[in-house]
Amino acid sequence: MSDHKIGVYVCHCGSNINGVVNCAKVTEEIGKLGEVVVAKDYKYMCSDPGQEMIKNDIREKGLDRVVVAACSPRMHEPTFRRALEGAGLNGYLLEMANIREHVSWVTKDKEEATKKALSLVKGAVKRVKLHEPIEEREVPVTNTTLVLGGGISGIQAALQVAEAGHKVYLIEQKQYIGGNMAKFDKTFPTLDCAACILTPKMVDVGQSPNIELYTSSEVIKVDGYVGNFTVTVREKPRYINHDKCTGCGDCASACIMKNRIPHEFDEGLSKRSAAYIPFPQAVPLKAVIDDENCLLLTRKKCTLACVKACGAKAINFNQHETIHEFKVGSIILATGFDLFDAKRSPQYGYGKYPNVINGLQFERMTNASGPTSGHITLADGTEPKSVAVIHCVGSRDENYNKYCSRVCCMSSVKFAHLVKDHCDAEVYEFYIDMRTFGKGYEEFYNRVQEEGVHFIRGKGAEVAQKDGRLVVKAEDTLLGQYREIPVDMVILNTALEPRVDAEKVAQTLGISRSGDGFFMESHIKLDPVTTTTDGIYLAGCCQSPKDIPDSVAQGSAAAAQSLAIIATGKVKISPISASIDSEQCAGCQICIGLCTYRAIKLNEETLRAEINEAVCKGCGTCAAGCPSGAIKVSHFNDDQLLAQIEGVLA
Amino acid sequence: MNDKFEPKILGILCNWCSYAGADLAGTSRLRYPANIRIVKVMCSGRVEPTLILKAFQEGADGVLISGCHPGDCHYVDGNIKTLRRTPLVARLLTQIGIEPERFKQVWVSASEGERFGKIVEQMVEDIKKVGPYQKKMGDQLDVVMDEVAASAKEAAAAAEEKGGLNCGS
Ligand SMILES: Cc1cc2nc3c(=O)[nH]c(=O)nc-3n(C[C@H](O)[C@H](O)[C@H](O)COP(=O)(O)OP(=O)(O)OC[C@H]3O[C@@H](n4cnc5c(N)ncnc54)[C@H](O)[C@@H]3O)c2cc1C
Ligand code: SF4
Ligand code: SF4
Ligand code: FES
Secondary structure, eight states: OOOOOEEEEEEOTTTTTTTTSOHHHHHHHHHTSTTEEEEEEESOTTSHHHHHHHHHHHHHHOOOEEEEEESOHHHHHHHHHHHHHHTTOOGGGEEEEEOIIIIITTOOOHHHHHHHHHHHHHHHHHHHHTOOOOOOEEEEOOOEEEEEOOSHHHHHHHHHHHHTTOEEEEEOSSSSSOGGGGGOSEETTTTEEHHHHHHHHHHHHHHOTTEEEEOSEEEEEEEEETTEEEEEEEEOOOSBOTTTOOOOOHHHHHOTTTTOEEOTTTTTSSEEOSEEOSOTTOSSOOOEEOTTTOHHHHHSOOOOHHHHHOTTOOBOTTOOOEEEEEEESEEEEOOOEEEOOGGGSGGGOTTTSTTEEEHHHHHHHHSTTSTTTTOOOOTTSOOOSEEEEEEEETSSOTTSOOSOOSSHHHHHHHHHHHHHHHHOOEEEEEESSOOOOSTTHHHHHHHHHHTTOEEEESOEEEEEEETTEEEEEEEETTTTEEEEEEESEEEEEEOEEEOTTHHHHHHHHTOOBOTTSSBOOSBTTTBSSBOSSTTEEEOGGGTSOOOHHHHHHHHHHHHHHHHHHHHHOEEEEOOOOEEEOTTTOOOOOHHHHHOTTOOEEEETTTTEEEEOTTTOOOOOHHHHHOTTOOEEETTSOHHHHHHHHHHHHO | OOTTOOOOEEEEEETTTHHHHHHHHHHTTOOOOTTEEEEEESOGGGOOHHHHHHHHHTTOSEEEEEEOOTTOOTTSSHHHHHHHHHHHHHHHHHHTTOOGGGEEEEEOOTTOHHHHHHHHHHHHHHHHHHOOOOOTTGGGHHHHHHHHHHHHHHHHHHHHHHTTOSOOO
């Protein structure tokens, strides 16, 4: 085989690489290797002039292989592949050496870093010689979208895709959509009533001809890849015929279990029946029978008062779970957050003192359609004369979550205002730092300060009971003084945490989570909406705690991603796949059992194994198991890997 | 043992979790020893014994294989196949005189940059204790390696078969 003409380009990345790695030296050494006809270093290879340099050399010097030593290929491999293609060279004739993330950013000693960078580039040069051109596979896109989670971010995403004229399957675990926002009364910073801005959107979801809403449902399996996912959804029975139920609530009033079951939507502040309507504005506005508490479903014995009460004859105890399968082009994850369980910080007495409540409970209390009809009341039904709000419970705390939950300073200020508004009690806010970063937020904070709220800088350390009253103990860091403030009610503003089922959902969808447990984005700054799996996008608090404006913005952004792939009509999928050399295959069929995707079959005539490239994902597991060495994985074949290993260890 | 001895370690990392984890160590500017050279594969399931043996043949003092945590593999369960292969590879390496300190198989997720750095640090320390890897079989090593590679594949294959996987005749 004739010699290759390899061009090697070493990027300084400003001082990111060159500040530690001696790029000139690496370039000089690499230039001495056989078949390397061009070796250059440059300030920013990814810039226009950097890419032009590569293209010119390909054209003028006839390069047939290119090595770029720069940042991680996860960052710029597509960029440089495009540059090669721009000059008429197949993009897979490129190899990148990661001398930033894997060298300059993790190594202090300049000499060691330079040596390591040189080895990586040598490996890349050895490997690239064995590269072969690969054509990217293009597949058509299914023009439907699945949105998982019907909180404000999922609703926003679903509506935008639907408004653009495309079908959406909206899958919600609970019996209703709206998520956490549906529980609020007012929202900061403008104090709009949550229902007034959310309800119309929920109604739109219910009425949109392009949205198929599945409540009480969860995703149990995801197959396929970008443009062509098959999602399996399990819908739990509600024991109510949706078409017949009018949402009147007569079953709830008749149910034997009436006022006996703590109501989740009211955060346990009210009691409901086993047959119930989740809340007055619920979408869908249909009754549901709770199979954990219904006497008939749990003990097989009941007077069936609900059935008798239902004039529409909508109750059907013979419903079973239904399994649905949807073909979609992309998936938007909008599963939101869970509230930190304040019992995990026992020093605050949550669950012990009845007048210590959490933020969502306070939201329910202030909600006119909530358990207290909008009155802020103590456990004995009277109004509090003084209320404390403690920030950062479970947030910014090494023991629980290191991160800041971002919305609690603002919601605490909102709570203070609402207390003042509803009952004019004294309010004491215990904060570590006040974070009011959004549009109109600082202004809202200033306004509430003027309402006479006491802001005490210092984390509430403990809540105790003294002479029948609650006492908040804290170090006031501005006064440099230890304080004990007696109050009637304490609101714990707890952290926003990853959902309990986040791990399971991540595994089902094949995406990653960050260290804090939230779903991980491709790039924290430049790509906060996509995941590392093509075609799966993120919106709202499932990615990180955020307020409603940001959740809505991200919901729209995720919808734009879905619409973009629908608009192009096709997507490129990884062309990396395995193939079997029938001459070498012994027909042992070991590979068949190794492939999770069942891409390998035995050809009954030749008795040799064959791989269906359309199904193969290119993991290479089969190749590692084939005793005859008959399987070749494109771009990751034995020779390429062995050459790279030889190079990096040289 | 030898103060100046700086072991050479080959790291074979899966693209989706571990390579991203190593990238995160970089973006977080964590420092760890420069002894490791990283090669990427799409899935840890791609790692066959030949790659590991090749590394020792080329003068590596240690080999680190890393994939996604069980349950997190981008290809569902490629890493479970790695997990089954590991004890075999480890046994084989000890049989040909390669100390256990020199071979490690771990799971590192995309968010475990810090963990990745610590693993490398620990491995460098452990290998420093056993010293440089000396090819114990002299000139014949290459031949032996080839034979061993072939038998490793057979052994691995036999194991897969015992694992009750769907493979016939
Ligand atoms: C006490 C409190 C007060 C707040 N006040 C304000 C305020 O005044 N103004 C403001 O801007 N922000 C406020 N916020 C923040 C606000 O709640 C969030 O920004 C918003 O709820 C995020 O919406 P989301 O859709 O991302 O998540 P969520 O509201 O959590 O909705 C997620 C939805 O997904 C569903 N789901 C979860 N897992 C699954 C699954 N596996 N399958 C199917 N469905 C699933 C859930 O049931 C839920 O319906 C407050 C937060 C708290 C805790
Ligand atoms: S494992 Fe290898 S030899 Fe056996 S059937 Fe598959 S390709 Fe053929
Ligand atoms: S590379 Fe992976 S997906 Fe493709 S045939 Fe082999 S085992 Fe199956
Ligand atoms: S993709 Fe990471 S181990 Fe399979």
